[in-house]
Amino acid sequence: MLSSSPLTLGGLGLMAGVPALTVPVHRGLADSGHAVAGSAVLLVLLAVHARFVLLILARKGVGWWLVAAQAGLTYLPLPVVGAAWIPVSGLLCGALLLVAQQVRSFAVAALAMACGPVLLAAPPEALTYAGWAVAAPLLGLVEFALVGLAVQADRLSATRSDVIHRAVVIERRRFTRDLHDLVGHRLTVLVLKAQLIQRLVHERDEKAGQVVDETLTLLRALASDVRAVAHGEQRSSLELELSSARALLESVGIRCQMRVSCRDLPREVAEALTHTLREGVTNVLRHATARECVIQLLEQDRLVSLSISNDGVLQRRRPKDGGQGLINLTERVTVLGGRLETTSLRGGRFLFTVHIPRNQ
Numbered sequence: 001m002l003s004s005s006p007l008t009l010g011g012l013g014l015m016a017g018v019p020a021l022t023v024p025v026h027r028g029l030a031d032s033g034h035a036v037a038g039s040a041v042l043l044v045l046l047a048v049h050a051r052f053v054l055l056i057l058a059r060k061g062v063g064w065w066l067v068a069a070q071a072g073l074t075y076l077p078l079p080v081v082g083a084a085w086i087p088v089s090g091l092l093c094g095a096l097l098l099v100a101q102q103v104r105s106f107a108v109a110a111l112a113m114a115c116g117p118v119l120l121a122a123p124p125e126a127l128t129y130a131g132w133a134v135a136a137p138l139l140g141l142v143e144f145a146l147v148g149l150a151v152q153a154d155r156l157s158a159t160r161s162d163v164i165h166r167a168v169v170i171e172r173r174r175f176t177r178d179l180h181d182l183v184g185h186r187l188t189v190l191v192l193k194a195q196l197i198q199r200l201v202h203e204r205d206e207k208a209g210q211v212v213d214e215t216l217t218l219l220r221a222l223a224s225d226v227r228a229v230a231h232g233e234q235r236s237s238l239e240l241e242l243s244s245a246r247a248l249l250e251s252v253g254i255r256c257q258m259r260v261s262c263r264d265l266p267r268e269v270a271e272a273l274t275h276t277l278r279e280g281v282t283n284v285l286r287h288a289t290a291r292e293c294v295i296q297l298l299e300q301d302r303l304v305s306l307s308i309s310n311d312g313v314l315q316r317r318r319p320k321d322g323g324q325g326l327i328n329l330t331e332r333v334t335v336l337g338g339r340l341e342t343t344s345l346r347g348g349r350f351l352f353t354v355h356i357p358r359n360q
Contacts, residue, residue, distance in 0.1 A: 022046075025087055038081050042088070045073040049091045053098075053143075057150055062102050070095055074115070087132040089116040093140025098147060113137045177328045179226075186221060188282050192252055214251075238270040238277070245281045245295065252285070254310075255292045262299035269356050272332045273297070273306050276340075276354045279325045280308035288312040288350065299358065307353040313344065329354070 025042060052066040074092045078085050096112030099105075116136020193215040200208035242260065249256040265273070277295070284290050290312035297306050330340050338356035345351055 025084055038077070038084070041073060041077055041081075045070065045088060045091070048073065049095060052095055053147055056098050056102070056147060057154070059151070059154075062099050067095055067099060078119075086116070086119055087136070087139075089119065089133070090136040090139030091143075093136050094143030094147075095140075097140050097144040101144075101148065112140060115140070177331070188285055189248060190215065190219070192285060196252070238265065238274045241274045241277050242295070242297070245277055248281065249284070249290075249293050254284070254290050257292070257294045259295070260297045262297060262304060265304060266358065268336055269304055269358060272329075272336055272338070272356060273304070273354065275332060276306050276329055277308070279329055280306075280352045282325065283350075283352065284308070284310045302358040303355055304358055305353060305355045307351060309345075309349060309351045311347065311349050313348045313350045 022042065025038070048066055048069050052063050052070065055061065055063045055066065070092055074085075074088055093112045093115040096108055096115065100109035100112060116133045119133040193211060197208055197211050197215065199205075200211060242258065246256045246258055280295075281293075284293055288310055290310040293308065293310040295306075295308050297304070299305070326340065326342070333340050333354055333356060336356050337359070338354060341351075341353045341355070343351040343353075
């Protein structure tokens with residue numbers, strides 16, 4: 001795949017140009033009698049050019065000293081080797097085009113296109129291979145295109161990897177948050193139900209069978225919730241959660257007063273409030289020996305407010321003591337432009353409030 005191996009594309013650019021250049025250069029060197037020395041210099045030139053291209057692919061800068069070394073190795077051997085050296089000007093043309101792209105200079109681009117044609121100013125007897133002088137810009141453009149394609153493929157690959165990584169992080173965060181907010185609440189209720197069953201069985205109370213049935217219903221709901229979280233499904237109902245909260249609190253001996261004055265809320269708002277209600281009720285059950293809980297769902301000036309207050313708080317709590325649940329809620333509410341407030345009141349009472357604009 002092109003996007004997975006940008007260095008391969010750069011290497012293809014080099015391999016495509018090297019045979020086209022080295023074959024006529026070696027042939028000319030053999031005719032001029034400088035085959036050994038010329039081949040050594042050509043090898044050094046190719047190594048310098050390869051180093052420059054790899055530097056561009058790695059996006060580590062231009063490498064001006066490599067450009068200067070390549071320019072010297074392109075033109076200085078000409079008086080000694082002769083016209084056989086003209087084809088290597090195509091490599092310098094490609095290098096300068098890459099430099100022009102990096103520094104965004106039309107002057108350098110023009111200089112690149114003149115690398116080969118400038119040799120046409122040489123005396124006719126010294127210009128045996130005039131066609132190569134004209135073709136040098138074409139060779140440079142081919143290499144420039146291939147290397148440029150490799151760089152773009154590398155950038156696209158990096159962007160794709162970043163998008164995939166962010167998607168994985170977001171999905172992992174969603175799963176963790178939903179698992180805590182939904183399944184954590186169910187587990188808390190199940191623990192309370194199990195404790196109640198244990199007490200009723202010990203007292204030989206006839207209500208034990210009814211509580212067992214309720215516990216089985218909760219277990220089935222928990223299994224359904226786990227599947228919903230795993231598949232990213234949203235099946236929450238604020239109305240059902242309100243009635244469930246009242247029944248749950250009263251089943252453990254907490255008197256529940258509820259006031260609801262708004263209906264038909266937008267789905268996103270209702271979803272956030274459902275999680276708020278679960279977290280609030282869970283905190284009442286976990287962190288207090290409450291005897292009374294007041295739940296209010298009100299709307300004023302298109303601002304929906306859900307408040308949960310309870311007594312029986314054993315010690316004054318701070319917002320930072322809320323754990324992961326409050327962190328998750330803050331995230332949900334903030335996305336909707338809302339805010340979360342927690343307040344410890346006198347007399348061992350605690351107030352938990354969420355305000356969310358309706359927006360629809």
